[in-house]
Amino acid sequence: MEWNLRRMESELRQINPDLLQPSKSFKKPSSGTITINVGGYLYAAQRHTLAKHPGSLLEEIVTGKKPVVHVDSMGNTFIDRDGPIFRHVLNFLRLGELVLPDDFKEAELLRREADFYRLSELAQALQDWEQQQAMQHEPAFLEVTDSHERSQGLKVYCSDNSFIEKVKNRLVQISKSRLDGFPEEFEVSSNIIQFRHFIKSEQGSRLVLKQDSTFLCTLECLKLEMVMLALKGGFRLLTSLDSSRGSVVQCEALHFVK
Numbered sequence: 001m002e003w004n005l006r007r008m009e010s011e012l013r014q015i016n017p018d019l020l021q022p023s024k025s026f027k028k029p030s031s032g033t034i035t036i037n038v039g040g041y042l043y044a045a046q047r048h049t050l051a052k053h054p055g056s057l058l059e060e061i062v063t064g065k066k067p068v069v070h071v072d073s074m075g076n077t078f079i080d081r082d083g084p085i086f087r088h089v090l091n092f093l094r095l096g097e098l099v100l101p102d103d104f105k106e107a108e109l110l111r112r113e114a115d116f117y118r119l120s121e122l123a124q125a126l127q128d129w130e131q132q133q134a135m136q137h138e139p140a141f142l143e144v145t146d147s148h149e150r151s152q153g154l155k156v157y158c159s160d161n162s163f164i165e166k167v168k169n170r171l172v173q174i175s176k177s178r179l180d181g182f183p184e185e186f187e188v189s190s191n192i193i194q195f196r197h198f199i200k201s202e203q204g205s206r207l208v209l210k211q212d213s214t215f216l217c218t219l220e221c222l223k224l225e226m227v228m229l230a231l232k233g234g235f236r237l238l239t240s241l242d243s244s245r246g247s248v249v250q251c252e253a254l255h256f257v258k
Helices: 002-015 056-064 084-093 107-116 121-135 162-171 219-232
Strands: 033-037 041-044 077-079 141-146 156-157 171-175 188-189 194-195 205-209 213-218 236-241 252-258
Touching: 041 084, 084 107, 084 121, 107 121, 121 171, 141 219, 156 219, 162 171, 162 194, 162 219, 219 252
Parallel strands: 033 077
Antiparallel strands: 033 041, 141 156, 141 252, 156 194, 171 205, 188 194, 205 213, 236 252
């Protein structure tokens, strides 16, 4: 038997000497990376990523401040927490910001994990994300009022200031063939625009649509533009005051909701 083994070894060396040598492609694991087992899910990351927030549980684990109590069968550090949700924890450490899918439904679970890992920055980012989500789902109210007087003009109020930005991006003031942008004098706040007048003291100044500099805006044209922007933006008309004139642009007040 011993003779046969020696003979086989000799023949193998003649065929390919490298077969009896350790694989040249084998590389030792980098000391800069670590694999951890979270609830049965393996995650590999650079050590400095996990140690990004001093004082966190992960930072203490990778720096050796906290001794590893549990390991899996492969010798990886084992953390008995929710495995799938740790993906968002790790992405936060990698990106420096919280990026969640639009249909994310496990905010409470992620908050508990942030507390467990002692990541106060993640907890704050999650709170900010929840506030943004709540704002997006709150009904938006739009009111367009017209006093039919040049001194008062047209007032546009919207609880969603992104609609106000759309209005500003749609209109431009032209003065001596120069585009001056949206007139600041019409802005009352981030939620209100008050079109009190349309002709500045400078001769030849006028308010036009940005896409058509020859279209001079009047109160009626502006009101129609507001209605079209509202409908395209998903708003629906709730009420209109004084519609006896027979046209929606003649109404003194229009109320929309989205």
